[in-house]
Amino acid sequence: MIQLVHLIQARNTTAFCTFLLLILSVFPAVLLDVQKQYANAWLAADTVVVSTNKWTHEAARSAKSMSFKTATMLAYQDQFILTHLQLLDHQYPVKGALKLTYGETLKAGQVYIDRSLAERMSIEIGDQVEIGYLTCEVVDFVVSQDEQVFSVEAFSEGVYGSIDDLERFGIFNNASRGSWYYYYDASEGISIEETAQKDGQVRVIDSNERLGRLGRIYQQAQDTVGSLQIAISLIIGAALYLSYSLVHQRNAYLSGVLTALGFSFKKRTILMIQPIIFSLLQGVFFGLVLGLLVLNILLKMSDVSFSWGNQFELASTTSLIILLYAVALLCTQHVSMQRSPVLSLLKKKCFKDNYWVSGVLILTVTAYFIPGWEQGTVWLGLLSVTTVFLIIYLSVHVLYKLGVWLLSKGRQRGLIVLNALRQFEQDYKVLLIGLILLQSVLLFLWHVNTQTLNQWRSQLPSDSPNYFLIGMDQSDAVDMQKYEWFADTVVYPVVKGRMVAVNSESVAEYADGLYAGHEVFNRQINLTTFTQLPSHNQLIEGDLDNGISAEQGIMDRLGLKIGDVLTFDIMGASISYPITSVRQVKWQSLQASFYFVFPSFVLEPYPKTYMSSLYIDKSRQSGLIDVLKARPHISLIDLAAYLVAAQNLLHIFTSLLLGVVIFMGQGCFVIAVILLIRQVESRKIDEQSLKRLGVNSKYSMLIEFSSLLGISLLLTIGINQFLLLRYFNIIFFQWTLDLWGVALLVGFDVLVIAMVAWYSNKYLKD
């Protein structure tokens, strides 16, 4: 009967783990889908080449489609708003990237407008809007454009015109900031990429480069989901392990009796394995049915499509993983049972099965089936996860031993707790690792959702810049000095350049390719020159005059040092200068900041635009609008809108992660329950002993779990601070420990302790 109870419990755990894994596997699929749609795949074409100037190469003529993007101001009646403007040719969109409400064809003098923008400005079809010098008729609303959602332009809603009107808008001149895009089909992709790489004037779009800093956050979110997925798979493995080890313990006695009665190895194995396999298959079946049911309900609710073919594939992979996990566990457990002497088995004692063998087997299955990262980085990712696990394990181990040591110095109640901590050490360590991972991610998400940009903004002085002006030419920079609100603004010349070598080694080969993927090596960056050091820059080493002044952070991230010679490609010319000084930049000041600053004579020969950041209060914004109406080639970036959009983007990512974490929490809960079930018998025996000795064991279980939660809380806070630094130092937030977040976790822990109290009262005191 007891055997049956444990088999039922193992079946239920299998069903739950199958369900969990199935649902969980949908998240990376969704994330990948998001990535495909919005960032990486560029559905408009298989290969996209971008150039800051019109591409004159022969290859440009074979493009399937072409577009030009820039930022500009849109005027409608009394409203004036910064938008991105994309000028399209007649072949665009190549693959249906632009979704329109009515499907109208675009002609010269006409524009499409983003539906949300139209709604906000109350623009109707047929209305006239002004862009630069041109008045255009709105002919359709854009529902979505896949290629831009995660690009910077997405933060200002867009308007789409005809490329035939390019000259008529008057929004750009030689100094304007805009990009030409050339779209190619897959058949031409490789040859175009080779041509583009040789050309040097253009480059093939790389999603990470396109996404910039937010892209890096996105990539990290994706990696995090991958890591969490692996972590949860391991938690599932642990749950299965613990559950089947209960059956295993029961089987040990049965095996002893059967051996004593002279049953052969084969007969014993069949007799014991058969019911386990049966309950395993039952569990997988129930888990799949439930998982697919819930999945389809969720899909219906979220309006996301996921074909039956994909669902079948998902279900097959999930069941295969669970079966492999279970078979790996059963094999190691069965071997340990066969190795145990009959007399030990008759006393219900069996050699402990090897945790590490089971662990390695589960890890291998996880690594093979659940690569949460991009192709090619699976092993590196797995290595990272393993390293993180080991670090967490070691930290848990040290704190656990410290706790045990402290308790051994204690008196009666401490010793009772010590007894449990020693007996269930391995079990508790597994639980702690799961709990720490869960709590760390929860606290991290709490931070990101509640603080991040809001906190940062609240730290800024009230007169911090709220606008960036980009793409000014020299005459603009001079003429605008007459405005009072612009008079004191520092204007920086900007020359676009691409870093191609460090100490004569190409960036791809520099430091054995260690930094080859860094965004600074893969895009054009803004180079400038200072007449005097701005207040938000501090010279911490060297001399500004004769070489490149590099920003401290980028030097650290790229492993650069003073004396290294950097080579830049500027307008096809190659210039090399050594780094002679290091600057510390206060990025959070919102002032225009630069990684590399050159002596003025170096950049003198090249065409340049001018950039500035400034604070304009509401009463003076009309003056700014007049300037922009007169000079439509100047782009204005509203930082407030940018930050709101960035916060929304973060919210999307954190919501996705939260979904994963909820399931992770369920996994931990299952483990905790199984652990407690595993402990019931030995706890009852201990309880009986204590009672016979007249020792009061009241509250000892609460103290025990409080100690465990204390350890987990300490490590969680540490890991959380590390995660925040790791993920957000790129946007230079000043982090403080969020006490509300910690209070939330303490509340969560108190809830766990209350549950344990209820459990111990109900089951152990009977």
Place this chain on the structure above:
Amino acid sequence: MEGVLLERISKSYHKDGQVIDIMDQVTLQVPVGTHLAIQGPSGSGKTTLLNLISGLDSADSGNIWVCGQNLSLMPEYERTAFRNKHVGLVFQDYCLLPGLTALENVKLVCSGDNQVELERAKILLVEMGLGSRLNFVTSQLSGGEQQRVAIARALVKQPSIILADEPTAQLDRRSAELIMDVIIQMQRQEQVTMVTVTHDENVANKCDHINYMDRL
């Protein structure tokens, strides 16, 4: 009345609808400082008797006086506290906590900051021949060693009364004699009342009195 006094004690168990009588109107007196051995066949109620004296179990009728207190009138939690304070128990199955070392198991019953008791725990274990096993967890000790730890634990608090259920059952003859000598020496020195259930004639013969129990 100090020591132990059982007045017309009856005890029966119910199993599968049947009533099994273990004791009927039993009266027993163990004066302070004496060591009584209880012998008898299996099922005669020897262990039940110890359970009643220690307050682990309660009688159906009659009074149980131990150290001047009537256990029959006490609720369970009071009996538990009484046991902790006055009674040293040696169980047949040791009742050691598996996660604790030999020394920690003995320390477990010591109260608060009593350094004397803690020192005494070490001395007792050394006297029991476990000086080199102080920091071994229970599972690393043999059956005989575990029994000795259990005896040390019963003695460490210098209880008013020691109840031992087959204390030398797991020990070889030589070790059994050695251990019994330690126990009896301590019992006599400190005038502790002691009741020992044993099948071993040699152990019984070392006691002041021997009582025989038979099945009902």
